[in-house]
Amino acid sequence: GAVVSQHPSRVICKSGTSVKIECRSLDFQATTMFWYRQFPKQSLMLMATSNEGSKATYEQGVEKDKFLINHASLTLSTLTVTSAHPEDSSFYICSARSTGGGTGELFFGEGSRLTVL
Amino acid sequence: AQSVTQLDSHVSVSEGTPVLLRCNYSSSYSPSLFWYVQHPNKGLQLLLKYTSAATLVKGINGFEAEFKKSETSFHLTKPSAHMSDAAEYFCVVIPAYSGNTPLVFGKGTRLSVIA
Numbered sequence: 001g002a003v004v005s006q007h008p009s010r011v012i013c014k015s016g017t018s019v020k021i022e023c024r025s026l027d028f029q030a031t032t033m034f035w036y037r038q039f040p041k042q043s044l045m046l047m048a049t050s051n052e053g054s055k056a057t058y059e060q061g062v063e064k065d066k067f068l069i070n071h072a073s074l075t076l077s078t079l080t081v082t083s084a085h086p087e088d089s090s091f092y093i094c095s096a097r098s099t100g101g102g103t104g105e106l107f108f109g110e111g112s113r114l115t116v117l
Numbered sequence: 118a119q120s121v122t123q124l125d126s127h128v129s130v131s132e133g134t135p136v137l138l139r140c141n142y143s144s145s146y147s148p149s150l151f152w153y154v155q156h157p158n159k160g161l162q163l164l165l166k167y168t169s170a171a172t173l174v175k176g177i178n179g180f181e182a183e184f185k186k187s188e189t190s191f192h193l194t195k196p197s198a199h200m201s202d203a204a205e206y207f208c209v210v211i212p213a214y215s216g217n218t219p220l221v222f223g224k225g226t227r228l229s230v231i232a
Contacts, residue, residue, distance in 0.1 A: 004160075034220075041227075043207065044222050091158070093159075108160040109134070110158050110159055110160040111158070111159060111160045113158060
């Protein structure tokens with residue numbers, strides 16, 4: 001089946017630094033990717049919808065200058081957490097749907113655990 | 118508007134006994150429904166999906182779910198729990214013909230399996 005790869009799976013950084021997380025669709029093209037954040041023992045919270053070749057659409061309450069999203073190609077979207085703080089520590093998950101769109105299956109990456117010291 | 122309610126935040130069963138994880142949905146259109154499983158510190162894996170074909174859907178690892186429109190339910194079942202089934206389970210809905218509208222997640226049900 002289709003695979004979505006996320007990298008890195010774990011990252012620890014100092015407060016004030018920026019961290020980039022990559023999300024790649026390995027065997028299909030994805031015009032749209034989604035970025036989720038998951039707090040411990042909670043469900044996934046949609047942060048933003050990443051559209052290839054255009055600006056991301058952010059959910060209410062998500063700071064676009066804090067969480068920079070770039071979807072430069074049909075197989076790669078990146079999430080950059082800028083000037084990270086301890087409260088940004090979380091599990092970040094991306095997902096992608098093939099260019100067929102519609103109601104097809106959404107494939108998820110393995111997630112990236114960010115710890116900000 | 119679409120919404121998903123997972124009725125139990127935590128379900129505990131003994132190994133070898135049946136599993137029932139409950140999910141009710143609300144959707145303005147005929148929905149597509151999914152069950153995903155998440156093991157600790159991992160991404161989500163699709164168990165099964167309903168997309169207006171057969172109402173009884175069989176998935177991986179012996180799981181199945183039945184779409185009941187009259188009850189707006191899509192409960193997940195398994196005849197016999199295995200220790201490896203212990204995980205978090207998410208019921209997810211999207212309305213039909215929604216283009217690239219993101220999924221709506223339930224809050225999740227944590228399944229514990231006791232030896």
